[in-house]
Amino acid sequence: QVQLVESGGGLVQAGGSLRLSCAASGRTFSSYAMGWFRQAPGKEREFVAAITWSSGTTYYADTVKGRFTISGDNAKNTVYLQMNSLKPEDTAVYYCTEKWSYSTNIEIEYDYWGQGTQVTVSS
Numbered sequence: 001q002v003q004l005v006e007s008g009g010g011l012v013q014a015g016g017s018l019r020l021s022c023a024a025s026g027r028t029f030s031s032y033a034m035g036w037f038r039q040a041p042g043k044e045r046e047f048v049a050a051i052t053w054s055s056g057t058t059y060y061a062d063t064v065k066g067r068f069t070i071s072g073d074n075a076k077n078t079v080y081l082q083m084n085s086l087k088p089e090d091t092a093v094y095y096c097t098e099k100w101s102y103s104t105n106i107e108i109e110y111d112y113w114g115q116g117t118q119v120t121v122s123s
Helices: none
Strands: 003-007 010-013 018-025 033-039 046-052 058-060 068-073 078-083 092-099 117-122
Touching: 003 092, 018 033, 018 092, 018 117, 033 068, 033 078, 046 068, 046 078, 058 068
Parallel strands: 010 117
Antiparallel strands: 003 018, 018 078, 033 046, 033 092, 046 058, 068 078, 092 117
């Protein structure tokens, strides 16, 4: 059974940085992509970023483009999210997720989810 475990969340002041990590275990071959979503209180979960393993192509939500960077190490089954210039509106629970099949829309059809890690940005 695939398990995703996030780490690296915490409290940071606006303008600061955090780096999230996600380690996947329990699978014997590579997935199609891994990504990050987030959910703020009272809001729906939203796509943040993703990376495809075969080409290394990265995708970002417009709200984080230029501030966040997703990267990964397929050999280690690990994906990272470097978050810079954080804003109070980035406050949310961040979820690591894994996608096993190709789809034209990178933001949908994810198969496995982590438990989430809290990121709080103070103003």
